[in-house]
Amino acid sequence: MTVFGATGITAKYGQVTVLDQVDLPILNDNEVLGLLGPNASGKSTLMRCLSGEKSTTGHITIDGRTRADMGHDGWHHRLASMPQSPPNPSALLPTELMWSTARALDLDVSDRELADQIEGIFARLGLSEFALSPLHTLSGGKRQLVGLALALMRDPDVLLLDEPTSALDLHWRMVVLDLVRERLSDRGGVVVAALHDLDLAARYCDQIVLLHGGKIIASGGPQHVLTPANLARVYRVETRVTLDCDGRPLVQVIRPLRDGEAA
Numbered sequence: 001m002t003v004f005g006a007t008g009i010t011a012k013y014g015q016v017t018v019l020d021q022v023d024l025p026i027l028n029d030n031e032v033l034g035l036l037g038p039n040a041s042g043k044s045t046l047m048r049c050l051s052g053e054k055s056t057t058g059h060i061t062i063d064g065r066t067r068a069d070m071g072h073d074g075w076h077h078r079l080a081s082m083p084q085s086p087p088n089p090s091a092l093l094p095t096e097l098m099w100s101t102a103r104a105l106d107l108d109v110s111d112r113e114l115a116d117q118i119e120g121i122f123a124r125l126g127l128s129e130f131a132l133s134p135l136h137t138l139s140g141g142k143r144q145l146v147g148l149a150l151a152l153m154r155d156p157d158v159l160l161l162d163e164p165t166s167a168l169d170l171h172w173r174m175v176v177l178d179l180v181r182e183r184l185s186d187r188g189g190v191v192v193a194a195l196h197d198l199d200l201a202a203r204y205c206d207q208i209v210l211l212h213g214g215k216i217i218a219s220g221g222p223q224h225v226l227t228p229a230n231l232a233r234v235y236r237v238e239t240r241v242t243l244d245c246d247g248r249p250l251v252q253v254i255r256p257l258r259d260g261e262a263a
């Protein structure tokens, strides 16, 4: 069982406050939280605060214990993140990156088991044929998938994904998010994913937090958050929202609102 909590998250760059007292809903085992918001609303900064990469005055816990309680290694044993930028287009091979990540984890498994694990992750992400291709020869989407493979290799209880599908085509977006959900039902844990695609968020997230200017504008189930009023206020667009056969919102964007036009 994993319970992840984050309250009172405030973050600054220099003197500028970019996150102001953000409280995320408590996440219980098997839950996916989507972070939505326009450019510069603070999604990546929040992800970096949650991972411990950026300092914050907030209180972040896994099963009631903070990073200070667990220590750096203990925390990163339970939590891993996939950053917004994919691995650099270097001469390294995806398989080398996976092995160095696996070795750093010091897992108590044989090389054969590790090789099987790596092969399994590559197969699910369509990377098997690229395992020995230098990163600089891969497309942006394939490198993004390598970034996800590295995060999955760590097999954390709390998985943070910063725009995990931004470089992917329609097929791979759904494969990746199906895999994320399947992994939760197999082994438990929670996922926090920053997303731009509202329909993917509605389809895959149990809860959504809508950020704007570093503050939470709405928080709750997709149907509660993805309303025309919230979307107009935050994204400055007119939308029509209908429900699919499973009751999930489907957002049709009609037009951008003009300067000065009421949301």
Ligand SMILES: Nc1ncnc2c1ncn2[C@@H]1O[C@H](COP(=O)(O)OP(=O)(O)OP(=O)(O)O)[C@@H](O)[C@H]1O
Residues within 6 Å of the ligand: 013, 018, 037, 038, 039, 040, 041, 042, 043, 044, 045, 046
């Ligand atoms: N290293 C930094 N130094 C100074 N300001 C920063 C830094 N990183 C981000 N910011 C600022 O913090 C604010 C939030 O940025 P952040 O990257 O968290 O937003 P975001 O919601 O992830 O945006 P996007 O959707 O464009 O990726 C922005 O105003 C941004 O300019």
